[in-house]
Amino acid sequence: MTRCNYLFGILFLFLPVLLPAQHLQPGFNAEEYLETLNVDFLHADTPWTRKEPVIPEGTKLVYRSEETGLHNRWDLWIQHDNIAIISIRGTVGNKESWMENFHAGMIPAIGSLRLNDTTVFRYKLARDNNAYVHAGWTLALGSMAADITAHIRECYEKGIRDFIITGHSQGAAICFLLRSYLEYLDEPGFPKNLTFKTYCSAAPKPGNLYYAYDYDYITRNGWGFRVVNTADWVPETPFSLQTTRDFNVPNPFMNVKKGLRKQKLIARLAIGYVYGRMDRSSKRASRRMQRLLGKMLASQVRKSMPGYRPPGFVQSHNYTPAGAPIVLYADSAYHATYHFDGKNIFVHHMYAPYKYLVEAIYLKQ
16 A cells, blocks of 8 residues: 555545534525425324435434323434434324314413323423413423433433424424423523524414514524425414404503593494404404313313313413424416315325425525
8 A cells, every 4th residue: 555545544534533513504404404304204103104205314313202292202313423303293193193283272381281190391482471382282392391301411412512403294383392492491400502403394383472572582593494385274273363462562452442432422432332343252252262272172181191281271362473484485386286186185284295395496406
């Protein structure tokens, strides 16, 4: 072996050490998102999984959790030996998993809920006391949080500082709450010098406007994304109702009655009648949502989780999207490929259409 070849051999052996380690960067990265989309659809036992997803290069599955809560599960993947991917599984094909989605009564973003007779999940998901979140998905977070944080600690001990949090559909909704939980986690010894980047794919709305404000603030400057196909109906859920209770203070609705007293009698009666009907009907609808999707669904959840006790439901149902939007616009070419046949209501929600749109919009040459 010549001296030159010898030197090249030494260089090859030490190349992994000499090359700089890959680190997460802010901003939407289409190829990075597609890698997480593959990981999200590689949860082997979801009914949404098809043969299309592939394991991204340099990525390996190192842990798959047991099912907890209402059939919730998460994966831990390691990419290039120094980036951890936390992937939250979406809805599976049973009534308990769907019940989690419909258990949409709003609860405070700061509080606690009882998972069973011996376990209370204490959480802080925002700084604002006016922030509210989805009860079912908070329950899901609570059932997985201790396991996730324990594995984050293990990753940290192995030198990993960069984490991608990802999920599709229900999994994406839980990802919002997980990212918030980690932001405010006050657990002795839990590492603080971590980088989190979040891709919430086909995500429903996780909470109210004040929660969304908080989430968007803690993930500002390109660290938290909501990827949505404009033809997909799932990101439009849950139902949202805004009432006069849902506005910041001060607001003009605080003094409506005082203002009406200054009007002439006919105007006072007419305006008061119209305003009263709108205000009362919206509040009545909001209360109905809380009763049916909050208290009534909680009683159904207890049949699967007997010890479950949610915190008190709030008088609001004003759901709103969160996360910096990455809009995948479904044009005529898309609809020619993915056509609704009158039966498959999830035709625009699956792996293939999301992959198609990302490649067509962001990666076409």
